[in-house]
Amino acid sequence: MSNNQSPLASRRALLKQGAALAAGMGTMMLTPAANASSSCKPAATKFDEIFDVIVVGSGFAGMSAAVQAAESGAKVLVIDKMPVFGGNSTINGGAMAVAGSPLQAKAGVKDSVSLMVQDMLKSGRGMNDVEMLKLVCDGTSESAQWLAQYGTVWKPFVQHFGGHSVPRVLQTKESSGAGIIRPLIAAAEKLGVTMYKQTKLESFIQDADERVVGVEVKRNHFFQKSRSGTPAKLGARKGVIMATGGFGRDIDFRQMQQPRLTSELDSTNHPGANADALKQMMLIGANPIHLDQIQLGPWSSPDEKGFGTASQFNTAATYQNGIVVDVRTGERFFNELADRKARAEAIMTRRDDQGKPVYPIGFTNAKGAKNAQTLAWGMKYDVIKKADTLEELAAQYDIPADKLKAQVAQWNQFVKGGEDKQFGRPLMQAFELTEGPWYSVRMWPKVHYCMGGVRVNTHSQVLHLVSDKPIEGLFAAGEATGGIHGASRLGACAVAEGVVTGRNAARTAVSEKAIDLKLA
Known part of the structure; x- marks a missing residue:
């Protein structure tokens, strides 16, 4: 984005400076001045490490993005704040809705991408982003085969989950998302992806044109101790992909959206499923959508x-x-x-x-x-x-x-x-x-899935609340995004969304022109 958009840029700078002072979160961007129309230019940030693509989160979307980006030859980093990789995806049931799988053909099930789109629209009460729905459904068959190539083993039969017109659900032999995450982690390691656990996103780093060029993190972070860890700056020449999941265990934040979802209602999510990363995206202008649409697992x-x-x-x-x-x-x-x-x-x-x-x-x-x-x-x-x-x-x-x-x-x-x-x-x-x-x-029922998140386009670029244009250098995939599922997600569509949109975000990110960054 250009600095000649002074009113909008000025407003953003004021918002960020105010948020930093109020919340004690530190500087959200590199410009120290409140007036973005000033002729002063920020000093170039020096980074502790530099990569082409940084993926935040290691679930279905994050690991799919990392492997897809690495396939293209990109230098990739995956960070996760928790002590183990995988997040909610490892405790997920490992079921993926696929339109047009060989197992359906074998069972004589007639299905199509358009029928899956119709089913998801019906479940979503018509609130869905139709173009994103088409993108996800169209990518399920190829992505299921892509996962199998990396070692995911599907059960030899197709299942019929609630809300789907026909049987179209594949499930890992383990009945667990670990049957997808473990092979993807192995693939990532083989492709040279760097992976850091206990590394918490603190804020985004933006350049003078407000492009996201990296992240500030806390290394050696212990989730139970919010202030733990040592600071570091990690640069991303091509982009940052947010695959940080939902906020099902963030009781205060989820209750702001749905007052009835009190602490008395249990959740299927892991303890780290909170709104911290979502808030950081919102602080740099990301457009939140459907945050009050929170699914209960029946x-x-x-x-x-x-x-x-x-x-x-x-x-x-x-x-x-x-x-x-x-x-x-x-x-x-x-x-x-x-x-x-x-x-x-x-x-x-x-x-x-x-x-x-x-x-x-x-x-x-x-x-x-x-x-x-x-x-x-x-x-x-x-x-x-x-x-x-x-x-x-x-x-x-x-x-x-x-x-x-x-x-x-x-x-x-x-x-x-x-x-x-x-x-x-x-x-x-x-x-x-x-x-x-x-x-x-x-x-x-228990709190299970957040249909809401940040708004993205079909290139998985995060869109700005005011301009509705992409925030340069920032991408999102999986449950971190909103709009795809509308009012309710159909069963087995989380894996489908995560894998397809994670790969989609990676394809877009690696196609970006790399910017020049400097090491400390």
């Missing part, structure tokens, strides 16, 4: 902390192959294959006269649970219960046994007839629940 259990064992069990077994009932009536009360927002909101309505949760029960039989890899662990910790008969299952949760048996019989009739006359659930992969043993779990 497959969680109140009987364990975090992501736990119930999430994978419910995703792979209950929702695809079983039913969910209100313990007071023994009856279904929603479409188990609706999108996440619809399911979470339905579950949250189950309360007593004092407003306290009445936890619904999700269950299936042995056939339905055959692909639930966390079943044994869930039973070990008494999160998932086993019953030989429906009467025994009803007794475990004080459900009226006759009502429960009647509901199961009705469900079986729907499956026979090919139509769910209660809630219109798709029955493509449904089967009759005729015999035990039965496996069940109590359910209650």
Whole structure:
């Protein structure tokens, strides 16, 4: 950006100086003067280390960006503030929505990019950035194959997650995002990517034209001690890619957006999932979008902390192959294959006269649970219960046994007839629940995903709040961005978004003209 835009530049400089004084965050840019129209030019920054591309964050988006950039020959650095790499991605279920995969073709599933876009638009209540949706959906098939080339192993069958019109979900053999992150880290190391953990982003460094040319960090940072670490300046000749995820564990910030999401509501996110990096982007003018759209995971259990064992069990077994009932009536009360927002909101309505949760029960039989890899662990910790008969299952949760048996019989009739006359659930992969043993779990949503973040264009460039033009040298991918999912993200689309947009950001960044930076 040019300095001849003096009113806008002046305003930015004032905002940054004021923010630095108020928050004690230090200088956000190199210009010391409040008046950007001054003829004074800042002294050139000297950096401790210089790279072509710096990636902040090491999840799906960050590692995909790093590997993609390194493939092009760029000198790449990945930093993460936590003591281990991977962030939320390593505890993610490892499921990726893919339009047009070989597994779909093998199973006779007809799918298309346009159908996936339509499904995501419906789930997002029409609030989505359509061009970004198209970019993500169009890149899923090729990106799934790209991951496989680097060592990700997909299960040999396709799954049908809630809100998707057809089965299109691939999942790692581990049922974990680690099945994607570990191969990408290995690939990055083989390609010469430098990776620093316990390195916290403090602020951005910009040049006289307000281009992002690097970051100020704290090295040897301990997450539990906010002021820990030693300062360093890291230069980026081509750009900085922000792949810093969401803010699901930042209770104060998330409650500013959604007051009902208090500390009483658990989260599936890792402890470092806060708004610190988002705030730094906002301080240099990034446009925040949809910050109040925060997703609750409808497959969680109140009987364990975090992501736990119930999430994978419910995703792979209950929702695809079983039913969910209100313990007071023994009856279904929603479409188990609706999108996440619809399911979470339905579950949250189950309360007593004092407003306290009445936890619904999700269950299936042995056939339905055959692909639930966390079943044994869930039973070990008494999160998932086993019953030989429906009467025994009803007794475990004080459900009226006759009502429960009647509901199961009705469900079986729907499956026979090919139509769910209660809630219109798709029955493509449904089967009759005729015999035990039965496996069940109590359910209650947890804060899971932030649909909001900074606004980007289809080149993954971060857009300025005032000018709506790219902030030069700054890119973002994955959950750090907003607008793609609208009001609600469909299951398995986080991996799709992260991998596709991470690679997209890297392609744009490496195509930038390198600027000359100096070492200290």
